Amino acid sequence: MSVYWIILFLVLLFIELATVNLVSIWFAVGAFVAFITSFFTDSVLIQLLVFVVISVVSLFITLPLVKKFKKKEKIVPTNLDRVIGKEVEVTKEIKSNHYGEVQVFGTTWTATGEGTFKVGEKAIVDKIDGVKLIVKKEEKK
Numbered sequence: 001m002s003v004y005w006i007i008l009f010l011v012l013l014f015i016e017l018a019t020v021n022l023v024s025i026w027f028a029v030g031a032f033v034a035f036i037t038s039f040f041t042d043s044v045l046i047q048l049l050v051f052v053v054i055s056v057v058s059l060f061i062t063l064p065l066v067k068k069f070k071k072k073e074k075i076v077p078t079n080l081d082r083v084i085g086k087e088v089e090v091t092k093e094i095k096s097n098h099y100g101e102v103q104v105f106g107t108t109w110t111a112t113g114e115g116t117f118k119v120g121e122k123a124i125v126d127k128i129d130g131v132k133l134i135v136k137k138e139e140k141k
Contacts, residue, residue, distance in 0.1 A: 001044060005035035005051075022066055030055030083109075083125050088135060090117045102133060109133045 012028035034051035041047065083104050091108060094100030094117040102111040102123065113135040117123055123135035 001042070001047060002035055002038035005031050005038055005047070009035055026059040026062070027051075027055045029058045083133065084127060086125050087138065088123050088125055088133070090119055090121045090123060090135075093117065093119055094123075094135065099132065102135060104133070111135050113137075 009028055009031040012024040012031055015024045016022070016028060030051040030053075033054040034047045037047050037050045086104055088102040088104040088109075088111070090100060090111075091103050092101035094102075094111055094113055096114055096116065097112070099110050099112050100117060101108050102125075103109075104125065110131065111123075111133040113123065113126070115137060117135065117137075122138045124138055125133050126136045127134045
């Protein structure tokens with residue numbers, strides 16, 4: 001049975017080396033310990049139990065370390081993301097379900113929104129729909 005454990009260990013190790021993420025290292029450790037256990041007992045049930053227990057224990061021991069050192073994806077706002085929530089000036093009248101234009105960061109955008117927005121009126125960018133801004137009335141303070 002020890003041959004099967006060493007083959008499983010090598011396959012899992014190969015999978016781990018072939019991928020960028022940690023996906024099978026814990027099971028490779030479990031297979032290696034089960035391989036060592038196979039020298040002391042012929043019971044497949046005990047070897048399988050050692051494999052499962054060691055795999056789970058090594059997973060739970062190393063998981064906090066992996067989370068700590070794993071690179072967290074940082075969301076970098078793009079030019080589009082930064083206009084959401086910003087105050088804009090209406091440069092072409094906007095009516096319900098009709099497009100107008102607004103000026104934001106020196107750029108003219110096509111915009112729409114609920115209600116009517118007169119030229120020169122201020123609005124807030126609520127969201128982006130494709131290449132159009134959805135604006136809402138500026139809240140009174």
